Amino acid sequence: MYYLRCIDCNEKFERDDIYTCPKCNGLLEVVVDLSNADFKLDGSNISVWKYRSLLPVKIDPITLNEGGTPLYEMEKGVYIKHEGMNPSGSFKDRGMTVGITKAIELGRKSVACASTGNTSASMAMYAARAKLKAYILLPAGKVALGKLAQALMHGAKVIAIKGNFDKALELIREVCAKRGFYLLNSVNPFRLEGQKTIAFEIVDQLGYVPDAVFVPVGNAGNISAIYKGFKELKEAGYTDTIPKMIGVQAKGANPIYRAFKEGKKDIDPVPNPETIATAIRIGAPVNAKKALNAIYESKGFAIEVTDEEIVEAQKLLAKNGIGVEPASASSYAGYLKCEEEFDRVVCIATGHLLKDPEEVISVVGKPIEVEADINAIESVL
Numbered sequence: 456m457y458y459l460r461c462i463d464c465n466e467k468f469e470r471d472d473i474y475t476c477p478k479c480n481g482l483l484e485v486v487v488d489l490s491n492a493d494f495k496l497d498g499s500n501i502s503v504w505k506y507r508s509l510l511p512v513k514i515d516p517i518t519l520n521e522g523g524t525p526l527y528e529m530e531k532g533v534y535i536k537h538e539g540m541n542p543s544g545s546f547k548d549r550g551m552t553v554g555i556t557k558a559i560e561l562g563r564k565s566v567a568c569a570s571t572g573n574t575s576a577s578m579a580m581y582a583a584r585a586k587l588k589a590y591i592l593l594p595a596g597k598v599a600l601g602k603l604a605q606a607l608m609h610g611a612k613v614i615a616i617k618g619n620f621d622k623a624l625e626l627i628r629e630v631c632a633k634r635g636f637y638l639l640n641s642v643n644p645f646r647l648e649g650q651k652t653i654a655f656e657i658v659d660q661l662g663y664v665p666d667a668v669f670v671p672v673g674n675a676g677n678i679s680a681i682y683k684g685f686k687e688l689k690e691a692g693y694t695d696t697i698p699k700m701i702g703v704q705a706k707g708a709n710p711i712y713r714a715f716k717e718g719k720k721d722i723d724p725v726p727n728p729e730t731i732a733t734a735i736r737i738g739a740p741v742n743a744k745k746a747l748n749a750i751y752e753s754k755g756f757a758i759e760v761t762d763e764e765i766v767e768a769q770k771l772l773a774k775n776g777i778g779v780e781p782a783s784a785s786s787y788a789g790y791l792k793c794e795e796e797f798d799r800v801v802c803i804a805t806g807h808l809l810k811d812p813e814e815v816i817s818v819v820g821k822p823i824e825v826e827a828d829i830n831a832i833e834s835v836l
């Protein structure tokens with residue numbers, strides 16, 4: 456039905472209880488049997504589980520109705536796929552519905568992750584639904600309030616460390632190895648399988664394959680997953696082409712961009728990443744090799760955007776009725792820097808505006824306060 460394959464040494468494994476290659480420690484990829492594909496790309500009933508025939512699960516899934524997110528036209532031929540419309544407000548839910556289901560299949564009682572915020576919010580929500588314990592490591596003071604609120608309210612044990620995301624990921628991997636917690640960061644190949652459905656939905660909704668897909672890149676899982684989705688559609692005979700995958704990074708957290716510029720297949724970590732887009736404030740993306748491969752194979756590229764460009768794109772999207780958090784606006788910001796190159800484009804907006812209310816207030820300001828008096832109100836209209 457499916458197996459795991461190491462992207463470095465090519466070894467195959469018919470087991471579900473590993474995250475990386477037991478032989479060489481390389482990243483693993485799920486290889487599914489494409490002849491099983493039984494869905495029609497007719498635009499109807501889109502959701503993650505419409506594509507179950509290409510998802511590696513054996514039991515009925517733990518689901519909160521993820522996926523089926525809207526595709527909004529910004530200008531002619533330019534669409535925003537609003538992943539903020541998922542149950543927890545980010546694309547992570549697509550991966551989590553599969554990852555949490557896998558945790559249940561494996562009989563695990565506890566799940567864990569390191570996070571810049573959204574993964575933790577999503578994991579906490581799905582763990583609550585599945586009655587699993589959730590453990591989370593966060594970079595102290597660097598997680599947007601909305602995400603933190605979600606993780607706490609859904610009952611996860613949330614631990615903030617005096618270090619950045621990269622350090623938190625290193626530590627949670629150690630904790631999982633010691634305690635037997637199921638790791639739900641994007642190094643987990645099953646989680647990425649859920650996220651490949653973004654590609655399926657894009658073709659399902661548009662009825663064609665766009666020329667390019669712009670994706671914000673942090674830990675580099677999502678761009679790898681989306682590319683895999685497009686590749687599977689082509690190999691299964693649904694489509695003839697694969698879009699150029701464009702990875703967009705914040706200038707202060709840009710290891711993938713740097714590696715791409717130098718034509719490298721792997722990154723040199725950025726030691727102290729910094730950006731207003733805290734979701735992608737990552738210096739050592741764990742899926743870097745997969746992401747660079749997606750960019751090279753699809754003949755795409757990586758691009759960097761400044762914090763100012765991110766905020767400008769966020770405001771432009773908001774003016775068009777599309778509310779997203781800063782990291783999510785980076786894909787559109789990237790597009791705006793090279794718009795003349797493409798006719799048919801999809802930008803992935805990865806998370807909802809409400810995730811980071813503090814950033815919003817810091818860039819748009821507070822409401823005008825006046826006396827409860829008609830004249831006072833008239834004076835500021």
Ligand code: F0G
Nearest residue numbers: 570571573574673674675676677805806
């Ligand atoms: N956009 C948002 C809103 C995110 O939360 C993330 C990642 C990304 C983009 C980048 O996706 O990591 O697959 O390249 N957030 C992770 C987290 C790291 O912990 O929530 P990626």
